[in-house]
Amino acid sequence: MVPDKSAEAPGLLQSFERRFLAARALRSFPWQSLEEKLRDSSDSQLLLDILQKHEAVHSEPLDELYEALAEVLTAEESTQCHRSYLLPSGDAVTLSESTAIVSHGTTGLITWDAALYLAEWAMENPAAFIDRTVLELGSGAGLTGLAICKTCRPKRYVFSDYHGRVLEQLRENIFLNGLSVEPGVTPPLQHPGCGIPDLEKPAVTVAHLDWDLVTVPQLSAFQPDIVIAADVLYCPQTILSLVRVLQMLSACRKDRPALDAYVAFTIRNPETCRLFTAELGQVGIRWEAVPHHNQKQFPYEKPSEMGMLKLML
Structure with missing residues (x-):
């Protein structure tokens, strides 16, 4: 043809x-x-x-x-820029991001490709999020969570990270896209064109979460229905800390049904991915690979092999 x-x-x-x-x-x-x-x-x-x-x-x-x-x-180079990512609805997620890969001692001030990949999957599978409480581990600049809040109608969304500057920028980006953070945070004037109708706005929380220090009661208080994370498999120490958190989230369930978690990542080093699945096996967390989807919605930085796992906690 x-x-x-x-x-x-x-x-x-x-x-x-x-x-x-x-x-x-x-x-x-x-x-x-x-x-x-x-x-x-x-x-x-x-x-x-x-x-x-x-x-x-x-x-x-x-x-x-x-x-x-x-x-x-x-012109003198700015350390920050604004990027907009178009959604299927014609709306956009607009983010303030760093112009450097590493800034303020962290890589969490920019949007990584795995966040785009997870957001695309979420928008293709909105039923996983509708009227549910979502806990995101390592939210970074906030692209995935904001795309889900704008298109998948969650009841509540918990953004989380541990670095102070990342959390500060994350709050700015939430306000920039017409959402407010609960409790007790007064948002600035909303950015024109980035509003969400009040009836469709989820309750939004930004949590400081240190994977090495967080406790089971603290995680249990979030009461998530689904857990997600993007581009958090980049070194052995981080993987061990992440598996610790996932194990504690599983312990929170006890007599309740298993909690689904989705982890998206760029396959930079296959050994890193194998370490993650091996550690999951060590603590008894079952997992399965999520089929690849077409990467057509967002502009990726460069062609990379992407992966995504579904965990049963």
């Missing part, structure tokens, strides 16, 4: 839009696909649109582009 070229242009333009709003590096944009599209004499509509926009500008646009580029190159 011949591809529908009329449908290719909107998809290409949407790819540019998603990467632009997420502040991705220019080298990651689909320039080759654009060039091939423009060279295709059988479909000149995209080129025609560009030319019409060019003709609508009465001044020489290249001069303006060079001036803008010069300003960017000479």
Whole structure:
């Protein structure tokens, strides 16, 4: 079957839009696909649109582009930026993120690809979250949780992390997307266009959670119906601490039905993943691999192998 070229242009333009709003590096944009599209004499509509926009500008646009580029190159670099991630509904999650991978001694101030992967899975499986209490371990910048709050209608959402600066930025991002944190936190003015109708807003909590110090009573107080985590399998010590928390969450259940937990990760080192599953086996936590889904909703930093496990706590 011949591809529908009329449908290719909107998809290409949407790819540019998603990467632009997420502040991705220019080298990651689909320039080759654009060039091939423009060279295709059988479909000149995209080129025609560009030319019409060019003709609508009465001044020489290249001069303006060079001036803008010069300003960017000479400007002092900011340590923070705003990124927007488009959702299937047409809404967006807008986040304040660090411009550096490591900032303030932590990697939790940016959105990692596993958070995108878990958010995509959640939006494809909203029934797992509707009217339920969600506990997220290692929320970081907040992308996954905010996407779930905006699209999956949870009853309550508990964001958690341990680093002070991460928690501060996390609260800012929650307010930026039209949610408020309970209890006793006064939100600033909501960002235009990022509101959620009051009837659909979940109760939101931000918890300081140190995996090495947290106790069973503290975890039990959250009363989660489902637990999630993204990109938390990056070193042996962290894995041991995470398994400790999962074991305690399992102990909270006692005579109640098993608690489902979903852990998404980028497969950087297969040994790290094997260590995690081995430690789960040591403490008697059953697990199964979650089938891969199409990574089409968000612009990823680079092609990587992703994985996700479902745990029965």
